[in-house]
Amino acid sequence: MHEDVPLTHIEIDHGDGPLKIAIRHRQAKGDAPTLVWFSGYGSDMLGTKAEALDAYAAGHDLPMLRFDYTGHGESEGAFKDGTISRWLADSLAAIHRAAPKRIIIIGSSMGGWLALRAVQELRGRDDAPAIEGLLLLAPAPDFTSELIEPDLTDAQCKALSENGFFEEHSEYGPEPTIYTAALLDDGHRNRVLNGIIETGCPVHIIQGKKDEDVPYKHALRLMSHLPADDVVLTLVQDGDHRLSRPADIERMLAALANLVEGSTVARSG
Numbered sequence: 001m002h003e004d005v006p007l008t009h010i011e012i013d014h015g016d017g018p019l020k021i022a023i024r025h026r027q028a029k030g031d032a033p034t035l036v037w038f039s040g041y042g043s044d045m046l047g048t049k050a051e052a053l054d055a056y057a058a059g060h061d062l063p064m065l066r067f068d069y070t071g072h073g074e075s076e077g078a079f080k081d082g083t084i085s086r087w088l089a090d091s092l093a094a095i096h097r098a099a100p101k102r103i104i105i106i107g108s109s110m111g112g113w114l115a116l117r118a119v120q121e122l123r124g125r126d127d128a129p130a131i132e133g134l135l136l137l138a139p140a141p142d143f144t145s146e147l148i149e150p151d152l153t154d155a156q157c158k159a160l161s162e163n164g165f166f167e168e169h170s171e172y173g174p175e176p177t178i179y180t181a182a183l184l185d186d187g188h189r190n191r192v193l194n195g196i197i198e199t200g201c202p203v204h205i206i207q208g209k210k211d212e213d214v215p216y217k218h219a220l221r222l223m224s225h226l227p228a229d230d231v232v233l234t235l236v237q238d239g240d241h242r243l244s245r246p247a248d249i250e251r252m253l254a255a256l257a258n259l260v261e262g263s264t265v266a267r268s269g
Contacts, residue, residue, distance in 0.1 A: 005054070007074065010097045014070070014086050021067055021090055022074035025098050026054060028063040033132050033263050034100035035064040035256070038091060038111030038118070040140075042170075042177060044073025048244040049108060049137065049252065056253050062260065065103075067094040080165060080178055083186035084110075084144070088117050095122070095129065104133035104259050106252075109214065109241065112139025116192045119199050133259035134203045137252060138241050140214045141222055144187030147214065148179060160184070172242075193225055202230040202262055204255045206248075208239025 009020040024045060035057055037050050044050075045066035057064035069087040070077030091114055095103070107115030115134060122128035140147065152160075159166035160181045167176040203226055207219040216235060223231055234255065239248060 004058075010093060012070065012090060012093050014081075014089065016081075019070050019076040021070060021076075021094060023065070023067045023094055023097070024054075025066075026057055026062075026064040028057070028061045030061060031101070032062050033102035033104045033260065034098065034129070035062055036095060036100075036103050036105045037064070037066045038105060038107035038115045039069070039072065040109030040111050041143075042072065042079065042172075043108065043111075044068045046073065048242075049106075049249065052249045052253065053106060053256070056256065060260075063100065065094065065098045065100065067091070080180055081182075083180075083183050084114065084117070084190040085186050088114055088121070088190065091118050092121060100129045102132050102263065103129045104135065104256070104263065105131065106135040106137070106256065107139060108137040108243075109140045110143060112136040113141040113143065113190070113192065115139075116141055116197055116199070117190055119201075120192070120197075123198070123200065131199065131201050132263035133201050134199055135252070135255055135259060136203065136205045136222075137243050138207055138211055138214050139205060139219065139222060141218075142187065142191050142193045143214065144179075144184045145191065146193065146218065149184060193221060195225070196227065197222075197225045197229075199226065199229050202232075202259060204232045204234070204259060206234045206236065206239075206243060206251060206255060208236045208241060208243055210238055211241045213241040 005024045005026045008023050011018045068075040069090045071079035071082045105115045156166040165180040170177045207216050209216045
């Protein structure tokens with residue numbers, strides 16, 4: 001469904017030269033909140049869930065913003081150079097360029113972490129859009145320190161020390177998944193599970209109980225850091241990390257519809 005949304009680019013410089021970030025920004029006629037998609041680690045804006053969201057936006061005349069972090073998809077840069085701070089900067093730059101007045105962020109896996117960090121950053125900016133909802137799909141906040149580092153093997157620690165990275169077999173493609181020392185180190189500077197997370201908006205979390213990448217107890221822990229918010233957790237009994245089956249997509253779109261309706265009611269009230 002992205003054929004009618006032109007591919008555009010913005011430039012960002014992380015200190016080692018300008019890089020182009022790929023963006024697809026679907027416009028709409030009304031004043032509905034803009035849906036903003038945050039992809040997972042190594043994923044891009046043309047995945048199954050992102051395309052389903054864009055089709056939903058097209059069918060309901062909703063604006064939608066998608067982009068690829070540097071080193072991902074159609075954006076420039078090397079994946080190995082990426083960190084949470086860099087990808088957060090990419091995300092904020094894309095939102096700033098699109099300049100929506102109101103947004104609902106949908107974050108998948110690592111995108112859930114980046115979404116929470118983006119909320120923290122945007123809440124402190126005078127020119128930031130109003131954040132009217134968060135939809136987090138198998139969110140992986142602090143995954144570097146909480147899910148990767150505790151299980152590092154001696155061989156992986158040695159590779160990090162000697163080479164600056166280690167590789168793991170990926171269940172999602174032929175290429176191995178790379179984790180760098182810079183990513184793990186930077187993860188500590190972006191932790192969110194170390195205090196109260198104030199989003200100021202409704203939050204809906206969808207989590208598979210058979211997720212082998214992000215255990216469902218991680219979602220329960222995230223909820224404990226969101227005590228002040230209107231938080232809904234949907235546990236999918238047979239759901240895995242992808243949450244991309246037709247029933248999963250339907251569940252995602254239903255949750256999104258509730259957030260969009262809620263934002264409309266809140267504005268009219």
